[in-house]
Amino acid sequence: xxxxxxxxxxxxxxxxxxxxxxxxxxxxxxxxxxxxxxxxxxxxxxxxxxxxxxxxxxxxxxxxxxxxxxxxxxxxxxxxxxxxxxxxxxxxxxxxxxxxxxxxxxxxxxxxxxxxxxxxxxxxxxxxxxxxxxxxxxxxxxxxxxxxxxxxxxxxxxxxxxxxxxxxxxxxxxxxxxxxxxxxxxxxxxxxxxxxxxxxxxxxxxxxxxxxxxxxxxxxxxxxxxxxxxxxxxxxxxxxxxxxxxxxxxxxxxxxxxxxxxxxxxxxxxxxxxxxxxxxxxxxxxxxxxxxxxxxxxxxxxxxxxxxxxxxxxxxxxxxxxxxxxxxxxxxxxxxxxxxxxxxxxxxxxxxxxxxxxxxxxxxxxxxxxxxxxxxxxxxxxxxxxxxxxxxxxxxxxxxxxxxxxxxxxxxxxxxxxxxxxxxxxxxxxxxxxxxxxxxxxxxxxxxxxxxxxxxxxxxxxxxxxxxxxxxxxxxxxxxxxxxxxxxxxxxxxxxxxxxxxxxxxxxxxxxxxxxxxxxxxxxxxxxxxxxxxxxxxxxxxxxxxxxxxxxxxxxxxxxxxxxxxxxxxxxxxxxxxx
Numbered sequence: 001x002x003x004x005x006x007x008x009x010x011x012x013x014x015x016x017x018x019x020x021x022x023x024x025x026x027x028x029x030x031x032x033x034x035x036x037x038x039x040x041x042x043x044x045x046x047x048x049x050x051x052x053x054x055x056x057x058x059x060x061x062x063x064x065x066x067x068x069x070x071x072x073x074x075x076x077x078x079x080x081x082x083x084x085x086x087x088x089x090x091x092x093x094x095x096x097x098x099x100x101x102x103x104x105x106x107x108x109x110x111x112x113x114x115x116x117x118x119x120x121x122x123x124x125x126x127x128x129x130x131x132x133x134x135x136x137x138x139x140x141x142x143x144x145x146x147x148x149x150x151x152x153x154x155x156x157x158x159x160x161x162x163x164x165x166x167x168x169x170x171x172x173x174x175x176x177x178x179x180x181x182x183x184x185x186x187x188x189x190x191x192x193x194x195x196x197x198x199x200x201x202x203x204x205x206x207x208x209x210x211x212x213x214x215x216x217x218x219x220x221x222x223x224x225x226x227x228x229x230x231x232x233x234x235x236x237x238x239x240x241x242x243x244x245x246x247x248x249x250x251x252x253x254x255x256x257x258x259x260x261x262x263x264x265x266x267x268x269x270x271x272x273x274x275x276x277x278x279x280x281x282x283x284x285x286x287x288x289x290x291x292x293x294x295x296x297x298x299x300x301x302x303x304x305x306x307x308x309x310x311x312x313x314x315x316x317x318x319x320x321x322x323x324x325x326x327x328x329x330x331x332x333x334x335x336x337x338x339x340x341x342x343x344x345x346x347x348x349x350x351x352x353x354x355x356x357x358x359x360x361x362x363x364x365x366x367x368x369x370x371x372x373x374x375x376x377x378x379x380x381x382x383x384x385x386x387x388x389x390x391x392x393x394x395x396x397x398x399x400x401x402x403x404x405x406x407x408x409x410x411x412x413x414x415x416x417x418x419x420x421x422x423x424x425x426x427x428x429x430x431x432x433x434x435x436x437x438x439x440x441x442x443x444x445x446x447x448x449x450x451x452x453x454x455x456x457x458x459x460x461x462x463x464x465x466x467x468x469x470x471x472x473x474x475x476x477x478x479x480x481x482x483x484x485x486x487x488x489x490x491x492x493x494x495x496x497x498x499x500x501x502x503x504x505x506x507x508x509x510x511x512x513x514x515x516x517x518x519x520x521x522x523x524x525x526x527x528x529x530x531x532x533x534x535x536x537x538x539x540x541x542x543x544x545x546x547x548x549x550x551x552x553x554x555x556x557x558x559x560x561x562x563x564x565x566x567x568x569x570x571x572x573x574x575x576x577x578x579x
Contacts (some may be wrong), residue, residue: 009181010182010183012180013182018182019149020046020148021046021050025050025053026199027184028080030427031055032056033056033082034056038173039172040084054475056444058469059466060465061081061087061095062091063465064083065081067079067441067444068439070439071442073424073438074101074441074442077105080107083109087112090131091348092110093135096558099432100135100136101426103163103165104166105164108166109152109169110128110168111176111356112170113173114563115143115175120471126488138167140167141561142173142175146180150188152454153188154188154190157253162315166497185272190551194537199312199330199336200330206327207329211243211310212243212344213281214356216356216359218237218243219285221245221254221255222246224287225288226420228332230254233333233527235256235259240344241348244277245261246265247265249267249484250286251480252420253420258418259414259417263367267564268295269560269562271413272366275564276571278296283309284310286310286312286313287313288312290313290318290512292428293294293322296322297564301571308326311328312333314333340419351412355396371575380554383554385530386533387411389533398422398447399439399449400422400451401424401434401452401453402435402455403432403435403459404430404434406482434463436460436463437466438453438476439453441475443563444475450541451475454480455468456488467517467520467522468520471547475547477547479549483551483554485510489500513549517548522546523540523549540548561574562574
């Protein structure tokens with residue numbers, strides 16, 4: 001039945017399981033990541049019968065959601081995960097929270113015990129709606145089969161519009177067995193949910209005027225530019241104005257990383273020049289960013305320098321949340337920037353080019369500090385060197401996922417992203433274990449493309465079972481493990497702020513990752529000398545049809561610089577030269 005056309009199925013009596021699968025087909029879903037269990041067996045039975053989309057069997061529900069997340073970040077489409085009730089749902093919560101913090105559009109379908117058993121402590125019952133409420137954009141519990149199709153339509157609509165985010169649909173098992181006439185709406189209107197798209201023209205005009213009058217301007221962009229598909233507009237505006245631009249961790253690739261106007265990533269591990277320019281500018285344009293604690297540090301310190309702030313965001317609750325702004329603009333970032341570009345182009349001759357030129361002179365003096373330099377003559381592999389060589393070997397064209405820690409920051413600092421959506425990382429939640437399953441989602445969404453997962457020996461073990469999934473679905477991911485035998489970022493904080501008391505941060509019982517990779521059916525490499533780094537990378541990336549696990553034994557004492565201590569101001573950085 002599931003192979004019938006839309007016209008043939010509409011109006012027919014279908015079970016809830018058939019409706020669920022049919023809705024996904026009619027929504028245009030091509031990949032579903034999941035793991036079966038009792039509460040969703042009716043749905044899985046219908047998945048077995050259909051050919052409209054492919055199901056990817058992961059080895060843990062957390063990985064299902066991370067893989068759907070990687071798919072969503074790299075394509076811009078809604079990612080879909082399917083999990084069972086009880087532990088299936090609770091295992092998925094970390095992935096859901098990860099997507100929520102980074103505003104990633106997901107629809108997570110979870111099984112639930114039969115409606116009559118809800119609240120009775122039934123086998124594998126948890127309150128899915130209650131558990132996920134703090135970490136979803138919205139959630140639903142379907143209590144009537146007649147509401148199932150419209151609820152799934154609402155879930156996709158809410159997930160993808162406005163500020164994106166994950167939406168949970170909890171489906172009791174008896175609902176999947178009942179029958180009703182099928183109809184999937186082409187669109188949905190909800191009185192209580194209306195995303196604002198068009199920005200206020202008067203505010204946009206005021207913002208353009210403010211930008212043109214700036215003497216020390218700065219353009220600060222975040223993940224909202226990537227999610228809003230506004231990288232083209234941002235780049236055009238920055239080039240039109242000739243002003244410096246910085247990206248947040250989540251915004252990397254929104255503006256070309258090798259452009260002369262790019263001053264690097266800002267924030268806790270941002271460049272000296274980006275952080276200093278943020279602190280000392282007189283007009284700041286913030287686009288699709290939220291001034292979070294890892295970006296500006298202490299709000300009180302940030303407010304010490306007088307500046308006028310323009311803030312563009314599709315989510316009104318993000319504007320003026322942490323800092324006072326002068327010109328708030330709520331709307332779709334691409335649409336707002338399109339309108340702003342027209343105004344700037346018409347008035348760009350009004351710019352104070354002399355003052356802006358002096359500002360660039362100051363920025364270039366800050367750049368001359370070379371805050372990212374490291375010891376290139378070391379006889380121990382430096383992690384920065386591995387990332388630099390990987391950038392060189394891949395020509396900057398890889399899709400790169402990461403886990404969380406020092407390796408994540410080095411990847412952000414040393415791999416220059418020139419295109420949006422090529423950088424896939426957990427920012428807001430900082431989820432170890434994200435990198436490998438996210439890479440699976442990226443690779444399955446972009447078969448034939450080069451996908452690399454930069455990780456550490458601690459993070460990779462969080463979801464290492466997904467090496468089995470990678471073998472089953474032939475995902476030729478290249479795993480670049482920067483192995484320093486420590487929980488690196490934890491060790492760095494313990495060195496700086498806990499008098500070198502390395503409490504439980506040392507990894508003294510690591511597996512042989514080469515043998516482990518081979519046990520899963522993949523290629524393993526162990527690299528111990530700097531002279532072997534480039535050769536290993538070239539050999540690995542040349543293996544187009546195999547997953548390769550590269551275990552680079554790196555300097556155990558290497559730290560990430562610059563670093564803004566917790567609670568300090570954005571310009572109060574620790575540099576390598578200060579120690």
